[in-house]
Amino acid sequence: MKARLFSALVLAVVATASAVAQPSFAGPMPSAAVEPDANARREAYHQRINEVLRWYSAQAKPGVPYGREVILAKLALREDRAEVSRSVIAYLKDPGTGPFWMFPVVAMSLLGQDQLTPAAQQALRDMWRTTYQVRGDTENHWAMYYISLYLISERYPNEPAETWYTGKSSAENLAEAREYLIHWMDLATTVGQGEFNPTGYIAEYAIPLSYLSTWAKDPAMRLRGRMMLDLLFSELAENSLHGMLRGPNARTDEGSVIERWNAITSYFNWLLFGDTAPPAGYGGFGMFFAIAAKNYDVPEVMYRIAVDRDRDYVARDLKRTRRRWRLSDQLMPPIYKTSYMRRDYAVGSYQGGLADPIQTHVWDVTWAVPDPRGAHNTMFSLHPYSSNDSMQMYFSAYPEPMIPNLAVEGKPSYDTATKVVGSSPYERVFQDRDTVIALYDIPPGTRFPQVNGFFSKDLANLTEDKSGWIFAQGGNAYLAYRPLAAYRWIPYLHRNGGWAKEEKSLGGQLLVSEFLRNGTIVQAASADEFRSFDAFKAAINALPLEFKLEPVPAVKMTTLRGTRVAFAYGQVPLVNGARLDYAKWKLFESPYLNAEKGSRKVTISWGRMHRVLDFNGPSITDSVAP
Amino acid sequence: MNGFPSGLAAGLRLLALLALSAASRPLAAAPAGFYLCAALNKGYVTGSKITTVSGLFKRDGAGGWQHIGYNDLSITAAAFDPRDHSVIYTAAVNGCWRSLDGGQTWRQTNGWDITEGRDVAVDPRSPDHVYLALPDGVAVSPDRAQTWVRRENGLPDRGKYTQTIKVDRAHAGRVLAGCESGIYLTENGAKSWRRVLPTAATVDDLQQAWNDPRQWAAVTQSDGAWASIDGGVTWRRFPGVPADHALYNITFDPTHPRRLAIASWHYGVFTSEDSGATWTARNAGLPEPHRVARVGVDPDTGRLYASVVNESLYTSDDFGRTWRRGALEGSVVNNFITVPVAVK
Numbered sequence: 001m002k003a004r005l006f007s008a009l010v011l012a013v014v015a016t017a018s019a020v021a022q023p024s025f026a027g028p029m030p031s032a033a034v035e036p037d038a039n040a041r042r043e044a045y046h047q048r049i050n051e052v053l054r055w056y057s058a059q060a061k062p063g064v065p066y067g068r069e070v071i072l073a074k075l076a077l078r079e080d081r082a083e084v085s086r087s088v089i090a091y092l093k094d095p096g097t098g099p100f101w102m103f104p105v106v107a108m109s110l111l112g113q114d115q116l117t118p119a120a121q122q123a124l125r126d127m128w129r130t131t132y133q134v135r136g137d138t139e140n141h142w143a144m145y146y147i148s149l150y151l152i153s154e155r156y157p158n159e160p161a162e163t164w165y166t167g168k169s170s171a172e173n174l175a176e177a178r179e180y181l182i183h184w185m186d187l188a189t190t191v192g193q194g195e196f197n198p199t200g201y202i203a204e205y206a207i208p209l210s211y212l213s214t215w216a217k218d219p220a221m222r223l224r225g226r227m228m229l230d231l232l233f234s235e236l237a238e239n240s241l242h243g244m245l246r247g248p249n250a251r252t253d254e255g256s257v258i259e260r261w262n263a264i265t266s267y268f269n270w271l272l273f274g275d276t277a278p279p280a281g282y283g284g285f286g287m288f289f290a291i292a293a294k295n296y297d298v299p300e301v302m303y304r305i306a307v308d309r310d311r312d313y314v315a316r317d318l319k320r321t322r323r324r325w326r327l328s329d330q331l332m333p334p335i336y337k338t339s340y341m342r343r344d345y346a347v348g349s350y351q352g353g354l355a356d357p358i359q360t361h362v363w364d365v366t367w368a369v370p371d372p373r374g375a376h377n378t379m380f381s382l383h384p385y386s387s388n389d390s391m392q393m394y395f396s397a398y399p400e401p402m403i404p405n406l407a408v409e410g411k412p413s414y415d416t417a418t419k420v421v422g423s424s425p426y427e428r429v430f431q432d433r434d435t436v437i438a439l440y441d442i443p444p445g446t447r448f449p450q451v452n453g454f455f456s457k458d459l460a461n462l463t464e465d466k467s468g469w470i471f472a473q474g475g476n477a478y479l480a481y482r483p484l485a486a487y488r489w490i491p492y493l494h495r496n497g498g499w500a501k502e503e504k505s506l507g508g509q510l511l512v513s514e515f516l517r518n519g520t521i522v523q524a525a526s527a528d529e530f531r532s533f534d535a536f537k538a539a540i541n542a543l544p545l546e547f548k549l550e551p552v553p554a555v556k557m558t559t560l561r562g563t564r565v566a567f568a569y570g571q572v573p574l575v576n577g578a579r580l581d582y583a584k585w586k587l588f589e590s591p592y593l594n595a596e597k598g599s600r601k602v603t604i605s606w607g608r609m610h611r612v613l614d615f616n617g618p619s620i621t622d623s624v625a626p
Numbered sequence: 627m628n629g630f631p632s633g634l635a636a637g638l639r640l641l642a643l644l645a646l647s648a649a650s651r652p653l654a655a656a657p658a659g660f661y662l663c664a665a666l667n668k669g670y671v672t673g674s675k676i677t678t679v680s681g682l683f684k685r686d687g688a689g690g691w692q693h694i695g696y697n698d699l700s701i702t703a704a705a706f707d708p709r710d711h712s713v714i715y716t717a718a719v720n721g722c723w724r725s726l727d728g729g730q731t732w733r734q735t736n737g738w739d740i741t742e743g744r745d746v747a748v749d750p751r752s753p754d755h756v757y758l759a760l761p762d763g764v765a766v767s768p769d770r771a772q773t774w775v776r777r778e779n780g781l782p783d784r785g786k787y788t789q790t791i792k793v794d795r796a797h798a799g800r801v802l803a804g805c806e807s808g809i810y811l812t813e814n815g816a817k818s819w820r821r822v823l824p825t826a827a828t829v830d831d832l833q834q835a836w837n838d839p840r841q842w843a844a845v846t847q848s849d850g851a852w853a854s855i856d857g858g859v860t861w862r863r864f865p866g867v868p869a870d871h872a873l874y875n876i877t878f879d880p881t882h883p884r885r886l887a888i889a890s891w892h893y894g895v896f897t898s899e900d901s902g903a904t905w906t907a908r909n910a911g912l913p914e915p916h917r918v919a920r921v922g923v924d925p926d927t928g929r930l931y932a933s934v935v936n937e938s939l940y941t942s943d944d945f946g947r948t949w950r951r952g953a954l955e956g957s958v959v960n961n962f963i964t965v966p967v968a969v970k
Contacts, residue, residue, distance in 0.1 A: 096675045097697075132696040132732075135720045137742060146738065165696075167723075167733025180738035325761040326787035326806040326828065396742045396761045396787075398830070398919075399847060399872045400891040401935060401958075 022055055022280065024048070029371050030274050032242070034308045038300060041274075045298060048271050052282050052290040053077050065090040068104045069287050075111040076291040085120035088112065092123045095131040099144030102133055103208050106148045107291060109155055110215045128152055129163050137395070139194045139322070140204035142180065147208035147225075150177035154217045178221065181212075185224060188231070189600040189615045192319040192587060195356070196335065197239055199252040199263035200498075203285040205232055206268060210292040220618060227613045227620060229296060233272055234604045236265060237306035238315055238592050239339060241346040243269040243276025246366035246378065248337060248350050250319070251359040253498035254413055257421050258454070258508075261372030262496075272298050273306040277373060299622070304606040305592045314433060315339040315590030318597060322356045327393040336585050338431040344368050344526045345477035347434045351582070352427040357390040358406070358414055359498070360423035363436050365524045367474035369458070376456040376494075376508055379472075379479055381520040383440050384448045385424035386415045410499045417448040418490070418510060421498075430573040430580075434524040435559040439484075439569040441552050442516040450514045453481065454492065457507025461533055467541050470511075476527045478536040484519035484547055484555075487511045517549040517569075523560050659711065659965040660685040660924055664933070664957045665699035678956075682716060682729070685924065691953055695729035702960045703745040707753050707770070711965060715756055715771060717743030722758050724771045735771040745790045745961075751798035755815060759788035764803055766816045780819030782807055792832045794857060796839035802858045804829030809844060811858055823861040825849045831875040832858075837883040843902070845873035845888055853902055866905045867896060875920050880964055881928035885945060889921040895932050897946045908946025913937050922962025933959030 024030075035041045056073035060066055066074065066087035074084050088108055095101070108116075109124045116124070135145045149166075153173040161169045168176070187194075195201055209232065212225030239245055245265040247257070256263035261276065264283030269276050271286070271293065278286065319335035335355055339348040349363030364380035388399040395402060406414045413419040426442045442449050455462065459472040459479070470481040492510050493503035523540060530536040545557040554568035566574040573580045587595035588602060595602040600615040608625040662685075666678040680699040683691040700719035707713035712728035721736035722743050745759035756767040758774065763786040765774040778786060785807030794800035799815035802822075809823040809832065823829075827848035835841035842854040844861070850869030852861045867873070871892035879885035887908075888896040894909035894916025909916045917935040924931070930942040932949065939954040 094675065132698055134698065134700060135741070137719060142738070161733065162731060167731060176737045183738070326785070329784050331762075331784075392828070396744060398874055398891065400917075401919075 022278075022282070023051055024270060024278050025280055025282075027277070029277055030270070032275065032307070034304075035274075041298065041300075041303060044274055045272070046294060048274065049290050049293045052271070052287050055282070056287045056290075067091070068108075072104060072107055072111065072291050073287060075108065075115060078115060081115050082117070084112070084115070085117040088116060088120040089123045092127050095127055097132060098134040099136050099141045099148065099204075102148035102152075103144050103211065104288060106151050106155075107211060107288065109152060110211070111291060113155075125156060128156075128165060130165070132165050139184070140198075140201045143184065143205050144208045146177040146180045146184075147212045149173050150181065150221070151211060151215050153177065154215075178218075181221070181224070185228060185615055186600060187320075188228070189587070189595070189602060189613075190598045191332070192317065192335065194250065194320050194322055194332065196250045196317070196319040196337065197235065197245065197248065199245055199249050199256040199265050201251050202232065202236065202268060203264050203283065203289065207285065207288045207292075210289055210296060214292045214295040223618050223620070224615070226296075227615065227618055230299065230302065230604065230611065230613055230620070231602055233268065233298075234302050234305065234593055234602075235317075236268060237273065237302050238341075238590060239348070240265070240269055240275075240306065241341065241366060242368050242372075243273065243306075244366070244368075244372050245269070246346050247348045247361045247364040247380070248355075249359075249361045250322070250335075250355050252361045252421060253359060254419070254421050254495040255497035255500065257361050257364075258376050258378065258456075258494060259372075259374065259496075260366050260378050261375065266372075269306065273303055275307050277371075299604075299611055301604050301606045301609040301611050301622075304609070305604070308606070309341070309343075311591065312340070312342045313591045315341070315588070315593065316585060317589075317593075318585050318587045319350070319355075321354065322394055324393050325396060327389055334582070334585075336582050339590075340431070340433045342434070342526060344475060344528070345434070345524050347431060347436060347522075347524055349429045349431040349436055349438075352423070352429040352438070354385075354390055354393070354423050354425050356423070357394045358411055359421060361421060362423050362427060363429050363431065363438060365434070365436070365474075365477070365479060365522055367477040367479075367524075369475050376458050376506070377474055378456065379454060379459075379474065379481065379522060381438055381451050381453040381511070382420065382422060383424035383427050383442060383451055384417055384419045385422055385426065386419075386447050390425070412499075412501045413495055415447075417450060418452065418493070418512075420452065420454055420492075420510075428567075428569050430565065430567045432559055432563045432565060432575065433561050435557075435561070435563070435565070436520075436522045437555050437557075437565065437567050438520045438522075439553040439555070439567065440516075440518040441569045442518070444516060446516075449516055450512055451483075451485075451518045451520065453483065453487070453511035453513070453520060455481075455489075455509045455511060457492075463537070465537065465541070469537070469540055471533070471537050471540070473527065473533060478525045478527055478530065478533060480521075480523040480536070480540040481511075482521040482523075482545075483511060483513055484521070484549060484553060485513045485515035485517070487513040515549070517553050519547065519549070519553045519555065521545075521547075521555060521557070525560055658967040659706075659963075660922075660926070661694075661704060661963040661965065662691065662920075662922065662931075662939075662959050663701040663704055663716070663961040663963070664939075664954055664959045665701075666954060666957045667699055680957075682714070683954075695725060696723070696732055702743065703759075704961070704963050705746045705748045705756070706963075706965045707748055708750045708966065709753055713770065715746045715748065717746040717758060719743075722746055722756075722765075722771055722774075735767070736765075736774055740765055740774060744788060745792075747791050747793045747801070749793045749798055749801075749815075750795045752815075755793075755799070757791045757793060757801055757803075757816065759791040759803065761787050764788055764791065764816060764819075777812075777816035778819070779817065780812070780821075781805065781810060787828060789828050789830055790832050792834060794839060795834060796857075800857070802832050802842065804832045804844060804846075809852075809858065809861065822859055823852060827872075830873060833876055833878055835878050835883065836880045843876045843878065843886060845876045847872035851876060851888060851902075864898075864902045864905070868893060874918070875961075877921050877923055877962065879923040879928060879930075879945070880925040881923070885923075885928075887921040887923065887930060887946065889918040889932065891917050891919070891935070894918050895921055895930075895946050897930070899945065906946075908942070910947070911942075911949035912940055920959040920962060922959070922964075925964045931959075931962065933957065 216222040267283035267286040270278040320332040345367040391402040492508035552569040703717040721740040749755040787806035790804035810819040851864040851867040
């Protein structure tokens with residue numbers, strides 16, 4: 001029973017709502033110009049919100065009860081109250097369970113407080129008594145579940161236990177929800193977020209947090225909701241390349257890991273910053289955020305991080321894996337994430353190993369393109385790991401049923417040799433700015449004993465050099481890919497999302513290397529740094545490089561930036577002769593986001609502007625340095 | 627191993643003891659109820675609509691299954707207060723639910739810090755005490771699940787994933803827990819635990835024999851099936867049961883003390899009719915692949931049930947020699963529960 005519904009719901013929403021044109025999805029890419037005027041930015045933000053709400057409201061069909069998206073859009077627009085009330089009653093006749101069901105119903109209750117008929121309001125109240133709600137088993141489930149429970153318990157205070165599905169009073173529900181939410185916020189701001197930088201699941205956090213920041217009666221909880229949104233969106237801004245989130249990602253899917261723009265993160269970048277186009281149907285779940293988005297003001301410091309960068313930068317973040325129930329000596333091992341952002345491309349990674357059992361993306365180089373729609377603008381390699389052990393590590397399940405169930409429940413690619421999403425316990429990664437070294441030591445007998453390298457249809461000048469390097473150009477980025485063992489090419493077949501059972505031939509190739517001890521080196525550079533592609537190739541070929549695969553894969557090299565690296569599988573990397581000290585990794589460290597581990601205090605910066613999110617208070621403090 | 631004399635002779639002696647014990651003792655008490663926990667919504671993921679009724683079911687007089695309580699696919703186990711069967715506890719993804727009125731109303735007994743209940747057990751000799759098996763250890767309630775405390779002294783920091791927990795019906799506060807790293811025993815109400823059988827992977831099920839409370843059986847994911855004749859203090863491997871793949875549960879037949887059955891996704895059904903001395907695969911008539919999640923025995927009729935994952939509940943009136951497709955189409959049974967007569 002796992003959270004794989006998101007993509008299916010998105011597809012369903014998009015499929016049913018595609019009859020009406022979506023202006024920003026179908027239109028030209030937005031201007032990259034920075035809007036300095038705060039009022040103009042705010043007005044544009046509200047226009048985008050209204051575009052979403054109007055588009056969903058227009059999906060209403062005469063004579064047919066509205067679905068939940070239309071109900072909520074119309075409540076947000078305060079229109080068709082009588083029909084909306086009737087539709088709410090009809091909708092609740094076939095109730096669902098769990099966090100995905102809860103948060104839209106909470107939104108109906110809160111948006112509809114002064115709009116719905118007494119009968120509709122009563123139906124909404126009764127649902128919380130009659131319909132058991134499952135809490136789920138992931139971090140995003142719990143964010144949705146507990147924010148929903150918190151808000152609905154506040155909405156109906158002082159009511160006895162027998163009026164709630166939990167068998168607990170309003171006060172008990174509220175206390176349980178509040179306690180968890182503060183615990184979760186503490187975790188995220190001391191040792192890092194678990195489901196970090198998700199391409200899809202960002203919505204499952206942003207939506208309930210926007211409801212908390214809008215409707216919580218307790219000012220401190222309302223502020224906490226706002227602060228978590230600031231943190232979530234600041235990370236999105238910092239990790240996006242021209243409005244497009246790239247890797248690594250704790251949870252993603254086959255579609256968006258290849259077509260990097262095609263994720264709901266692009267909806268949020270579009271809505272908040274206006275710096276890209278939104279995906280089809282506004283990402284499906286995007287409308288659930290839009291109904292409360294007017295209550296969120298995009299702080300200038302965050303806007304500037306997203307759209308107004310004047311430098312290349314390295315960002316190092318501390319995160320954590322999904323909770324490991326067993327087969328691990330740690331409950332939530334740390335994730336040490338590195339990101340290097342430039343105008344033309346971005347490189348990101350974490351140190352390897354399992355973060356989430358199914359949906360993790362460990363590293364990539366992603367290049368900028370003028371219009372990312374349909375572009376496969378990324379390069380990476382992975383070991384296509386699949387095992388019952390990893391299922392059991394993260395799920396309270398028996399060993400065998402989960403993998404076959406994944407095929408029917410929404411992850412048909414999980415148990416395939418050619419998959420392009422997933423982390424492996426047998427991958428170790430080191431990154432220094434735009435150099436990535438990924439080493440693999442796959443035990444004999446492991447399922448799918450191979451390394452897959454993704455080579456996009458959009459690469460130009462793909463060249464297999466006699467030196468062993470493979471050179472290519474993506475956008476204005478030059479790329480050098482060095483497989484450490486022999487390989488073959490197979491056509492890449494694209495799945496448009498995690499639920500997609502159909503594979504489409506859209507071009508591109510997979511480099512498949514079937515050696516247990518293996519490795520990949522990727523070096524990126526901007527084309528502007530070289531007088532020609534050949535000059536780049538010559539520079540790469542001139543780099544000092546030694547590698548071996550026995551007894552374990554090991555690389556010694558000097559990067560294009562002059563860093564001396566010695567990295568062997570299972571050992572701490574040496575950088576210019578010094579051991580990389582992961583213990584010194586901060587919660588956030590970059591020109592834009594900074595926080596000490598354990599501090600509960602994050603500073604968002606751009607230029608002289610600073611916003612401090614202090615969860616110890618809680619408080620938000622803005623300042624402009626002289 | 628674990629206090630047993632080693633070697634074949636010792637193994638044969640164990641089996642002889644088991645057989646002697648089984649043959650000489652009457653059943654402890656006439657069973658009163660037969661229940662199961664089942665999920666009927668094939669392909670369900672969190673967020674999708676539940677279009678079927680899942681959860682706790684009781685076998686009715688006609689052999690059908692009547693749903694009790696709330697609709698929840700995630701119920702993995704249930705336990706009843708021996709004094710009053712209208713007091714029901716369920717282990718489920720939300721933790722542990724309790725009903726005081728036979729399933730009419732329920733309360734989630736735990737807060738956020740308890741989740742994904744795997745098994746729940748009531749101490750028959752101290753029925754206010756409830757034990758909950760959790761992915762991160764064990765919780766104990768001294769007050770019928772009004773409050774919970776963690777009692778994990780002696781369990782390892784890691785390796786305490788607890789799949790199954792059973793209370794010795796002969797001794798208050800004597801409990802066996804099947805964990806990731808082995809079987810653990812407490813004799814003081816979980817104030818302290820000690821490992822009585824180390825395993826390489828999770829212990830999936832523990833059962834106490836109906837005819838002799840000193841007899842226990844266990845199945846594991848990595849180490850085959852095990853028997854104990856001294857209340858779970860020492861263990862000996864059942865011969866002839868393969869250990870290459872996980873075994874999901876084991877059951878004693880309440881109507882026939884020498885009969886046992888084992889369920890396995892990989893192997894299907896194994897049965898023994900000689901107290902575990904020999905085992906026979908009983909899959910003729912089950913769909914291929916066998917993929918059996920659970921076996922259980924009707925305490926009144928001796929009918930053997932096998933839940934074939936996402937297929938149906940199969941029944942056998944000849945202890946696995948032949949099978950008939952039965953009720954609960956598309957289901958997975960998470961547990962069978964036999965409840966003795968209530969003692970007010």
